[in-house]
Amino acid sequence: MDYPKTRRLMQRGTDFLGCETAILCGAMSWVSERNLVSAISNAGGFGVIACGAMTPELLDAEIAATKAMTHRPFGVNLITMHPQLFDLIEVCSRHGVGHVVLAGGIPPKGSVEAIKGGATSAKVICFAPTLALAKKLLRSGADALVIEGMEAGGHIGPVSTSVLAQEILPELAEEHLVFVAGGIGKGQAIAGYLEMGAAGVQLGTRFACATESIAHPDFKKAFFRASARDAVASVQVDARLPVIPVRALRNKGTEAFTAKQIEVAGMLDREEVVMGEAQLQIEHYWAGALRRAVIDGDVEGGSLMAGQSVGMVKEEEPVAQIVATLMAECEEALARR
Ligand SMILES: Cc1cc2nc3c(=O)[nH]c(=O)nc-3n(C[C@H](O)[C@H](O)[C@H](O)COP(=O)(O)O)c2cc1C
Numbered sequence: 001m002d003y004p005k006t007r008r009l010m011q012r013g014t015d016f017l018g019c020e021t022a023i024l025c026g027a028m029s030w031v032s033e034r035n036l037v038s039a040i041s042n043a044g045g046f047g048v049i050a051c052g053a054m055t056p057e058l059l060d061a062e063i064a065a066t067k068a069m070t071h072r073p074f075g076v077n078l079i080t081m082h083p084q085l086f087d088l089i090e091v092c093s094r095h096g097v098g099h100v101v102l103a104g105g106i107p108p109k110g111s112v113e114a115i116k117g118g119a120t121s122a123k124v125i126c127f128a129p130t131l132a133l134a135k136k137l138l139r140s141g142a143d144a145l146v147i148e149g150m151e152a153g154g155h156i157g158p159v160s161t162s163v164l165a166q167e168i169l170p171e172l173a174e175e176h177l178v179f180v181a182g183g184i185g186k187g188q189a190i191a192g193y194l195e196m197g198a199a200g201v202q203l204g205t206r207f208a209c210a211t212e213s214i215a216h217p218d219f220k221k222a223f224f225r226a227s228a229r230d231a232v233a234s235v236q237v238d239a240r241l242p243v244i245p246v247r248a249l250r251n252k253g254t255e256a257f258t259a260k261q262i263e264v265a266g267m268l269d270r271e272e273v274v275m276g277e278a279q280l281q282i283e284h285y286w287a288g289a290l291r292r293a294v295i296d297g298d299v300e301g302g303s304l305m306a307g308q309s310v311g312m313v314k315e316e317e318p319v320a321q322i323v324a325t326l327m328a329e330c331e332e333a334l335a336r337r
Pocket residue numbers: 025026027028029031050052077103104148151152153154155181182183184202203204205206208304305306307308309
């Protein structure tokens with residue numbers, strides 16, 4: 001199938017990404033590794049490796065392994081607070097990675113320049129949580145933006161996708177490349193955002209349990225059983241300890257996170273840690289908990305990060321089939337307009 005209307009609306013996105021369909025699979029720590037990333041890119045989408053807390057050596061190996069599985073373009077997602085961010089950028093540059101996604105906050109000074117100024121002058125994609133920050137990021141050199149609503153899985157902001165889209169797309173999408181993420185499970189929603197001016201979309205939850213995903217079978221089963229209301233945002237228990245909320249399926253791990261926050265807040269009280277360290281401990285907690293769920297299949301105590309679109313994930317399907325379904329649904333919706 002050709003999807004002419006969809007392809008026309010995705011044209012700017014596909015030209016920028018160098019792929020056939022402007023559907024990115026957002027980086028998911030532990031999930032977005034060589035197998036899923038190469039499958040997405042081979043299916044015509046745009047895969048993104050989740051670097052997470054990887055060392056430069058591990059990222060180097062992951063990129064090399066992904067390149068061995070696909071000749072198509074893919075990106076790398078780097079977390080801005082990673083202590084070796086500039087070494088990781090260097091690894092991406094050495095491999096000729098064309099697109100680097102910077103997640104986890106405002107890019108530190110020099111990072112955008114380092115990515116664009118490397119041997120391959122890669123493109124920089126940033127997350128924009130508000131219109132003001134979106135404009136600032138574009139002024140600082142971001143080549144494209146992702147706007148991600150609170151329906152998404154993983155770390156989330158406070159605003160919904162539909163509101164962010166209304167606030168940001170009419171202002172910026174004509175002149176700039178904006179990809180919409182959060183809560184997208186069907187092609188009909190993609191059609192809507194493309195018509196509002198988005199250059200493409202980013203999905204995570206819908207791809208997490210694809211056949212090619214290495215996530216543990218029990219992690220996948222939990223997704224297939226869950227409905228939208230099971231994907232809940234974590235709550236902050238102590239006003240002094242600001243934690244970025246995480247959306248995940250409700251389980252014992254959700255309660256354990258509350259206990260972890262109380263423990264870390266106590267350490268702050270006793271001045272055993274400073275704020276930066278306390279927040280880092282919280283982030284390490286999430287990384288460990290997600291690994292336990294994705295890799296070990298600990299669906300009770302681990303973190304089952306998932307967006308509200310989890311209710312639309314019903315069975316294991318190959319990535320190519322998911323992409324084809326999304327494109328067909330989008331095309332059908334556009335054809336009916
Ligand atoms: C299990 C899981 C892990 C994630 N890990 C990351 C991450 O490491 N870095 C990141 O930028 N986003 C991460 N995300 C967010 C995704 O990249 C993507 O933007 C999001 O899933 C899109 O919303 P959706 O889940 O509603 O499709 C994660 C999402 C999930 C579900």
